[in-house]
Amino acid sequence: MRMSRIFFIPLAILLQLIFYFPVTAQEGGSDEPYYIVQENDSLWEIAVRFGVSLDDLQQANKISDAGQVVIGARLIIPGLNGVNGQLNAVTVIYGETLRSLSRRYNLSEATLAQLNRLVSPAELYVGAALIVPLAEDQNSSLAARVDLISGQSMLELAVLRGEDMWSLALDNNLPGTWAGLPGDVLRVAGDTQTESPAGLPWVITKVEVEPLFMVQGGTTVIKVNAPPGITLSGSLADRTLNFFPQDYGYVALQGIHAMTPPGLYPLTLEGELSNGQRFAFSQDVLIQEANFPYDPSLNVDPGTLDPAVTEPESELWASLGALVTPEKMWNGLFASPVPADFTNCWTSLFGNRRSYNGGTYDFFHSGLDFCGQTGTELYAVAPGKVVYTGFLTVRGGVLVIDHGWGVYTAYDHLSEMLVQPGDAVQPAQVIGLGGDTGRSTGPHLHWEVWVGGVQVNPEAWLAKSFP
Ligand SMILES: [Zn+2]
Known part of the structure; x- marks a missing residue:
């Protein structure tokens, strides 16, 4: 009894010391x-x-x-727990997974998830902030990566790399050498540093998604840095992406529909490498609310709201912007479609929520409205090819120009069209005259820009050079 009491006292003091001075x-x-x-x-x-x-x-x-x-x-x-050293906030880029991030930062998936209170892989969406330990040795955290191709075992890979497979497993936080999955990108010791997104095959050295946080009515540009000879397809929020070859790799442009409910949507890339290896990767991106204002309900001719009239016209309209032609005809900023006097005179912006004759707000303003008069000269905004001219009940006198790569511009409510389908047009060329035709509340030009089958905010194309 006495012995244990003697033992107990110093222990109590020791415990007290620990509890009193943990920080110190x-x-x-x-x-x-x-x-x-x-x-x-x-x-x-x-x-x-x-x-x-x-x-x-x-x-x-x-x-x-x-x-x-x-x-x-x-x-x-x-x-x-399980983390030490300096912590840093980094931005999740496209192509990362919990598995690839755990390798990049040399941390177990469980610790990384705990550190970031992750409960679902969807939280690793593009642009999300992630807390990671700052690597003391950048070389080890950004070491070379190799693909474990289908049918190849880690033993074969280790032999090829002149390494032992147990170090390979250990370096990649795998519980054993059996846990490497086909298509997995593994971290190996090496002198080639790369910051390539490790959830993707190593030949894809970079995927740039711009903007990182997408917005309703926005134009998204996806650039994939990869060698020629791969096939690439994909989708963004259920829209099929169309990739075109560039000197650095491939590029796709896609509009975000103005009525898309804000939230997380998958950006999927898939394809085949030149060696026949297939790949597929999907990661969520964030689409944000654009906070478009609600216009007062507009009074229009009820005949222009009849679904028997509006539906076939909408179908025709959608079909005009659906075809993707492979030649990019525009270069740089779009020019103004109206004379200088009206260039900065807009009567309604893109995206405004709309109701007609006191109905529900099921509509949005699909273009940018420029001031003007009946007879005002209208110009092509960029080189392209006229694909449609005609008079429609809702849109009035219209003309549509294809600029290539799934990018179109449309001009509505015209009094006269001065070009024909098939005509090649140049910026500043007069293509038609302004008017008040169709469902319109006064002379103006309703101007639309289509990207990947979706009407986008045209203002962006006047201010920024895409891609
Ligand atoms: Zn309009």
Whole structure:
């Protein structure tokens, strides 16, 4: 009894010491995970980012005033197990998976998921912020990657690489050499550094998705850096992507429909490499709300709202923008479709939610409306080929120009069309005259831009050079 009592006292003191001085005891060590305060960081934001309470963060760092946080200060992040060293926030790029990220940052998938409170792979969407330990040895975290091709075992790969397969398994956080999957991209020791998205075959060195966060009515550009000779297809939010060869690889343009409910949507790439190996990869992207305003209900001729009239016209309209021709005819910014006096005079913007004659807001404004008069000269905005001219009930006098790669421009409510289907047109060429025909509330030009079968915000094409 006496012995155990003697033993108990020092133990109690020891325990007390540990509990009283946990921070002090570890402050000198470099093991505790920490974060270096960056410009524009607030303590509250840092707490949210790392999933700790503000109190715990203040306590761990002995900060009494949450407003007093200095740029460059080293903040200990409490409550993270299995992680040490400096933590950093990085942006998830297209092509990454939990598996590939665990290899990139040399961390188990479970730790990475815990660190980021991930409950579903969908949370690794393109552009998401991810907390990762900053690698002390960049060479090891960004080592060369190889594909485990179908039918190849890790033993074969190890022999080919002159390595032993157990190191290969260990380096890739695999429980054993049997766990390498066909098509897997493995980290191997090597001198070639690459930041290629590791969820994709190694020949695809980069996938640029612009913008990272998509928006209703926006134009998305997807650039895939890869050698020639691969076949590439894909889809974005259920729209088929059309890729065209470029000197760096392949590019696709796709419009985001203005009525797409905001949320996560898959961006899928698939194809075949020149060696016959097939691949497929899908990762979510975020489509954001554009906050289009609601226009007051418009009063129009009820005859122009009859589905018997509007549906066949809409079908015809959609079919005009559906064909994808392989020659890109435009270059740089689109020019203004109206004379200089009207270039900056817009009566209605793209995307506005619309209702007609007091009905529900099931419609959106599919173009950009320019001021003008009946007889105002209208110009082609870029080189292209006229594919349609005619008079329609809703859209009035129209003409549609194909610019290649699934990009079209359309001009509505014209009083006169001065070109024919099949005509090649150039910017600044007069193609028609403004008017007030169709479902219109006064003379104006309704101008549309179509990308991949979807009407997009035309303003972007006047301000930015695509792709
Ligand atoms: Zn309009």
